[in-house]
Amino acid sequence: MNQSSTRTALVTGGARGIGAAIAERLAADGMKVAVIDLREEDTADVVGRIRAAGGEALGIGANVADEEQAAAAVERVAGELGAPTVLVNNAGIIRDNMLFKMTRDDFDSVMGVHLTGNFLMTRAVQGHMVEQKFGRIISLSSTSALGNRGQTNYSAAKAGIQGMTKTYAFELGKFGVTANAIAPGFIETDMTKSTAERVGVDFEDFVKGAIAQIPVARSGKPEDIAHTASFLASEGAGFVSGQVIYVAGGPKT
Template identity: 40%
Template sequence: MRFQGKVAIVTGSGKGIGKSIIQKLVQEGALVTVTDLNKETCEETAREILQGGGKAIAVAGDVSKAEDARNIVEKTIEAYGKIDILVNNAGVLKDSRIKDMEEDDWDKVIDVCLKGAFLCSKYASAHMVEQNYGKIINISSRAYLGNPGQANYSSAKAGIVGLTRSLAKELGKNNINVNAVAPGLIETDALKNHPKYEKIKELQKKDTPIQRIGLPEDVANAVLFFASDDAAYISGDILHVSGGRFG
């Protein structure tokens, strides 16, 4: 197993894409910290992992708050003694046209998606530097190329690209790889519950060279590649998981 004995934190892993990522890490031997804003989903995912024979702790928190981000890292160190892998997956959407976008909606998306990744990377990388090893994988989005009605989200995800490349250059000398995964539209429970789900799904198939909607497992597989030593000489890269759709 690729991650036997490795310790991983995945933010926003109580459900959706983050849950798929953390489950796949556990399947390949990782010891994990499940963290999510929602305490119940966070603890439920950790419970499922433990019941399946894996090793997990649950640490609920808001990654956009420094004290919570620090606590997630500290609890992981207390439980396992190290951190090998950090996946910055936590995110939020507050979509609207720019003329209608409230300042709070801008701030919330930037804080969770971008500031959260900065804070978790700040605290986790300090331990990675000490051990001269680490993998940081940031979840960006195809939206970093720009989407109407998503000025806040697109800006945050473009910021993730800049953060990824800056940290790759800064931390490379410490044997820390930093990469990003940029998913397209992914079939999460939230999307399935959208009132226009079927229409969205058909449009996605029409506009995507690989004519299907993406699955959480597609994103998880890309993350696990970057988290593995198969990607030991890759850093600062952005891997699109969008079925060939870039524009």
Template identity: 55%
Template sequence: MGRFDARVAVITGAARGIGFGTAQRLASEGASVAIVDLDEADAQQAAEKIELTDGAKAIGIGCDVSDSAAAESAIQQVVDGLGGIHILVNNAGITRDNLLFKMSEDDWDLVMAVHLKGPFNMTKAAQKHFVDQRYGKILNLSSVSALGNRGQANYSAAKMGIQGFTRTLGIELGPFGINANAIGPGFIATEMTDATAARVGMSVEDFRAAAAASNPVRRVGFPEDIAAAAAFLCSDEASYITGQTLYVDGGAKLG
């Protein structure tokens, strides 16, 4: 018996990185998973990989989570294709980093649309099903950057907003058997952080080494680290936890 047998999980931004790692972990413990990503071909390819490697039922759905109609459609496709929905992981994200005086209005708006409006749209669409069945798990991805990070005024504001959103969901949805929590990752080795290394003119190896040196456990994180925490918070073992943000950052927040 897996922790997620007969459960259906939706993970946004799951074609790669943290989202894909989380989808793999939930699938390995029995969940049927819906990979939701902006690029439908990438989403379907990731779903096929999970079916092959984990033997779980998986579907790929293309969706711009910042579009409310697209979010509604995606959730309905999951219910129709997998027979229901029990878990929602709001992971989709982008970065448009720059110092405040260089940051464009479009850079601000786009990050807010994906990181804040996206979870709002997806959660609003999913919670109707959760309330009807009086069961649901919502997991939002915040970041240690919520505490402030140079060159990320947009991203930091959005990620702190996610924490307020999560606490409010805990208050509003708790009476209906729904738990809502968040994870705040530290430095996680993904394509996104590798791209940041290139943008600042560092090799991936040096960039990761610098990140590892900045936390007590002296290593960078990997998608599997976030997936392990996500699996717990999305499970019934965490049924008495709601409205919380768990930092998974190798202790970097301690500084």
């Protein structure tokens, strides 16, 4: 039994895609895993796969951008699985549009989930981490933090996550808590499929176009992000904090 078997991890936006891959990987690492998504029933598949593999998992429905729901979700995790000391802030939405077409609601909705949700979940969990003298905060940023056409809202949110991550690292480091961000490049998920549909491009062609610009000559998979999250959540990553790791198949500037 490895040391991480005593840990409880909480993954937001964990019902599918990158979040699901991270949840399953942390469970395989020996952690108890709480999977949070908007609707509890949407977490059933991931929770079922974790349990079928011999792991312990709990599905919770909550809007992470709602203060009461975020706090209640964390307390339920603490009560049913144990104090959460690994938090993966993965929940996110896209409302892409060119600046002149982007509505206030498009902007505010993205900020609410990515930034407010990150803040509320981290604030709710950090007390448990400080008490346990161990914590791992892992937030999902993106290469879009460097700027991307049609993503004023998303780019701002993902850049903001990087600043929040570094601040968490400064404030919580003395309590044994690290904070890092993962910035994925092109990853094949339902979200990228919806982007292809929105711009009217066949997904296979969309993927080929992305691969042509990636130095390692392949697209990313959710498991690529899960591997990085596994390291950052580990005991051995205790001297890595305040970092943004670009997982994009090549350098980003």
